[in-house]
Amino acid sequence: MASDDHQHLPLFETRRARGRIIYRVFAATVFTGICLIWAYRLSYIPRKGEDGRWVWLGLLAAELWFGLYWVVTQALRWNQVYRLTFKDRLSHRYENELPGVDIFVCTADPTIEPPVMVINTVLSVMAYDYPSEKLGIYLSDDGGSQLTFFALLEACKFARYWIPYCKKFNVGPRSPAAYFVSVSGQHDSGLSQDLDAIKKLYEEMEQRIEAATKLGGIPEEASLQHKGFSQWDPYSSPSNHDTVLQILIDGKDPNATDIDGCRLPTLVYLAREKRPQHHHNFKAGSMNALIRVSSKISNGQIILNLDCDMYSNNSQSVRDALCFFMDEENGHEIAFVQFPQNFENVTKNELYGSMRVIGNVEFHGVDGFGGPLYVGTGCFHRRDALCGRKFTKDSKIEWKRDNDHKRLQSTQELEDETRPLASCTYEQNTQWGDQMGLKYGCPVEDVITGLSIQCKGWKSAFFNPEREAFLGVTGTTLPQIIVQHKRWSEGDFQILLSKYSPLWYGFGKISIGLQLGYCSYCLWAPNCLATLYYTIIPSLYLLKGTSLFPQVSSPWFLPFAYVISAKYIYSLLEFMWSGGTILGWWNEQRIWLYKRTTSYLFAFIDTILLKLGFTDSTFIISAKVVDEDVFERYEKEIMEFGTSSPMFILATLGMLNAFCFIGVVKRVIMVDDIYRIYETMPLQILLCGVLVLVNWPLYQGLFLRKDKGKLPSSIAVQSFVLALAVCTSFSVMS
Numbered sequence: 216m217a218s219d220d221h222q223h224l225p226l227f228e229t230r231r232a233r234g235r236i237i238y239r240v241f242a243a244t245v246f247t248g249i250c251l252i253w254a255y256r257l258s259y260i261p262r263k264g265e266d267g268r269w270v271w272l273g274l275l276a277a278e279l280w281f282g283l284y285w286v287v288t289q290a291l292r293w294n295q296v297y298r299l300t301f302k303d304r305l306s307h308r309y310e311n312e313l314p315g316v317d318i319f320v321c322t323a324d325p326t327i328e329p330p331v332m333v334i335n336t337v338l339s340v341m342a343y344d345y346p347s348e349k350l351g352i353y354l355s356d357d358g359g360s361q362l363t364f365f366a367l368l369e370a371c372k373f374a375r376y377w378i379p380y381c382k383k384f385n386v387g388p389r390s391p392a393a394y395f396v397s398v399s400g401q402h403d404s405g406l407s408q409d410l411d412a413i414k415k416l417y418e419e420m421e422q423r424i425e426a427a428t429k430l431g432g433i434p435e436e437a438s439l440q441h442k443g444f445s446q447w448d449p450y451s452s453p454s455n456h457d458t459v460l461q462i463l464i465d466g467k468d469p470n471a472t473d474i475d476g477c478r479l480p481t482l483v484y485l486a487r488e489k490r491p492q493h494h495h496n497f498k499a500g501s502m503n504a505l506i507r508v509s510s511k512i513s514n515g516q517i518i519l520n521l522d523c524d525m526y527s528n529n530s531q532s533v534r535d536a537l538c539f540f541m542d543e544e545n546g547h548e549i550a551f552v553q554f555p556q557n558f559e560n561v562t563k564n565e566l567y568g569s570m571r572v573i574g575n576v577e578f579h580g581v582d583g584f585g586g587p588l589y590v591g592t593g594c595f596h597r598r599d600a601l602c603g604r605k606f607t608k609d610s611k612i613e614w615k616r617d618n619d620h621k622r623l624q625s626t627q628e629l630e631d632e633t634r635p636l637a638s639c640t641y642e643q644n645t646q647w648g649d650q651m652g653l654k655y656g657c658p659v660e661d662v663i664t665g666l667s668i669q670c671k672g673w674k675s676a677f678f679n680p681e682r683e684a685f686l687g688v689t690g691t692t693l694p695q696i697i698v699q700h701k702r703w704s705e706g707d708f709q710i711l712l713s714k715y716s717p718l719w720y721g722f723g724k725i726s727i728g729l730q731l732g733y734c735s736y737c738l739w740a741p742n743c744l745a746t747l748y749y750t751i752i753p754s755l756y757l758l759k760g761t762s763l764f765p766q767v768s769s770p771w772f773l774p775f776a777y778v779i780s781a782k783y784i785y786s787l788l789e790f791m792w793s794g795g796t797i798l799g800w801w802n803e804q805r806i807w808l809y810k811r812t813t814s815y816l817f818a819f820i821d822t823i824l825l826k827l828g829f830t831d832s833t834f835i836i837s838a839k840v841v842d843e844d845v846f847e848r849y850e851k852e853i854m855e856f857g858t859s860s861p862m863f864i865l866a867t868l869g870m871l872n873a874f875c876f877i878g879v880v881k882r883v884i885m886v887d888d889i890y891r892i893y894e895t896m897p898l899q900i901l902l903c904g905v906l907v908l909v910n911w912p913l914y915q916g917l918f919l920r921k922d923k924g925k926l927p928s929s930i931a932v933q934s935f936v937l938a939l940a941v942c943t944s945f946s947v948m949s
């Protein structure tokens with residue numbers, strides 16, 4: 216075949232999802248049902264002075280909200296697309312002119328993020344199936360920890376063995392820890408000797424790092440061996456220290472080779488300068504420091520950002536991403552390629568939920584409208600777009616630039632020249648954090664940055680390969696999840712109200728579908744209001760015997776029944792198509808409820824306070840390790856509650872619904888006949904009953920469990936008393 220023909224074949228392809236028309240028809244029927252529900256609420260509003268007028272208006276408001284929010288989320292399902300890449304074409308055409316790729320790994324605290332985990336992530340990307348001399352790996356350590364530095368030094372030595380091993384045996388996950396788990400048990404002849412040898416090296420390294428962790432410091436002889444340690448002075452603390460910058464492997468150095476004599480990727484440690492009087496802007500700050508520092512050292516045209524807990528599980532991902540950027544036809548408009556966030560440590564039935572539907576459904580939907588959101592880890596960027604460049608017709612990258620120009624300075628000189636770029640004061644009076652790099656001042660620096668890139672005319676792409684590209688660590692206790700979702704929903708809600716709102720800033724710059732897509736996430740926080748109303752009010756009115764929904768015999772009953780069943784059956788199907796289990800879906804409903812009544816509520820309140828100038832935004836780092844007994848319960852899918860204030864809200868709401876349900880059962884037995892209750896209040900009883908069922912693990916945690924993960928008895932007593940007080944005073948009130 217003539218290679219000319221080849222030139223015209225694209226490097227990636229976009230396919231529309233099947234069944235879109237059917238879905239749209241289905242959505243139209245649901246929407247009709249929603250309109251009928253609104254019509255019902257509007258036509259039966261109790262008149263002024265009549266009983267229950269305010270309750271009714273509240274329900275109207277809640278249902279208007281739910282209905283409109285549902286409309287907004289249709290943007291995530293309306294126009295789904297799937298991407299395919301052709302890596303063989305890429306290497307056929309461009310193998311010798313592949314661009315430099317800089318990989319940024321961020322870590323912030325050696326206790327929450329153990330150095331062994333961090334270096335596993337680093338090693339997994341050092342071993343990418345990609346020309347080593349074109350890779351630059353940068354570890355940003357916001358913890359400024361000698362321990363992390365020590366671990367990276369160890370990783371650097373181990374890499375000389377690990378990278379050739381991976382390439383020789385074409386190893387699956389290239390994070391050593393994950394790899395050893397994946398091969399434990401299977402003993403392949405021929406492999407086993409090499410395997411034993413590399414495993415031994417790894418374990419020895421791990422022991423040295425763990426010994427240092429226990430010791431709380433670096434062994435004397437190690438700290439003398441490497442000059443890098445001298446950059447820490449005795450007064451250094453995580454929040455107050457000089458820049459530490461160390462090029463551990465200089466990719467331009469022909470002597471930096473692995474045991475087979477092959478070149479190694481560049482490896483750099485950076486702890487940017489920290490001073491108490493300068494705000495460091497969390498991860499966004501460290502990313503911006505990395506962008507500048509790497510521009511001096513390797514200046515890759517493509518940048519991959521990873522959290523330290525998310526290792527590469529697929530050695531082909533760089534090539535996948537390049538299929539988008541280097542496509543002759545459409546590549547020049549793509550600013551970033553986001554991969555889904557998958558987690559290694561989710562249980563089978565996803566006790567605390569997961570990103571399953573976001574990754575397998577919703578992001579394919581926004582991709583159809585111009586591209587996914589940038590959600591942090593697992594995202595490849597074009598350096599120029601990330602630095603603030605606007606899209607124009609001639610945004611084509613000149614890939615053929617000379618990657619291998621000779622450098623005149625020594626590594627030491629280069630370090631000294633580069634260090635000032637990571638100082639606290641460097642950004643003063645510059646565009647960094649605003650028009651350049653990642654934006655500051657928002658707890659979801661990634662989403663707001665991605666939005667502004669898209670508003671500059673760029674597209675993005677979502678790529679969800681068969682073999683997961685990255686695997687991370689997700690929370691293993693309820694409080695962790697609540698804190699994380701508070702940060703996310705708060706950040707997203709702040710964006711909606713900020714000058715970069717997808718509504719007004721994005722207006723005319725991105726498609727309406729994408730605007731709505733952003734809004735589905737940006738409106739997470741305000742969702743708490745309607746949800747709280749719906750979980751409290753209809754249940755309480757059961758106690759009074761007041762019906763707030765249409766009777767079974769009324770025709771108005773039908774739209775309610777249809778919308779509820781259509782919505783939930785579809786959501787179950789969607790969950791299962793995405794690979795989830797039925798129980799997983801049920802758990803997801805519980806987490807949905809808990810997030811909305813705690814995380815989103817706090818996020819909503821805090822955002823309002825922030826807007827009024829009362830608080831400052833923070834970034835609480837998610838824990839990546841837990842105690843052994845906590846982990847054991849997690850594996851058994853037993854919920855871990857804890858003592859924090861959100862638990863009190865959850866417990867009180869759960870108790871309230873339990874009392875209301877008991878109340879109605881009592882009523883059936885003592886006062887009314889079943890038929891009348893069934894005729895007048897089936898939906899209300901259903902709602903309350905489902906809430907009780909969903910809360911089952913909560914009741915167990917309150918009253919039945921004895922382990923440490925249960926709810927403390929103080930919360931049990933308080934929530935019991937409060938819910939009982941509310942219920943009784945409500946029922947005696949006329």
Ligand SMILES: O=c1ccn([C@@H]2O[C@H](COP(=O)(O)OP(=O)(O)O[C@H]3O[C@H](CO)[C@@H](O)[C@H](O)[C@H]3O)[C@@H](O)[C@H]2O)c(=O)[nH]1
Pocket residue numbers: 321322323324328355357496497498501521522523524590591592658659660661699702703834835836837838
């Ligand atoms: O001051 C800080 C705080 C955090 N981090 C790093 O940021 C990453 C994300 O922090 P984590 O606590 O794990 O938050 P997650 O909620 O798991 O992260 C998601 O949400 C964040 C925004 O809220 C994004 O930045 C992340 O990429 C995305 O994976 C981690 O590698 C941290 O080490 C820093 O480098 N400096």
Ligand SMILES: [Mn+2]
Pocket residue numbers: 522524688837
């Ligand atoms: Mn994380």
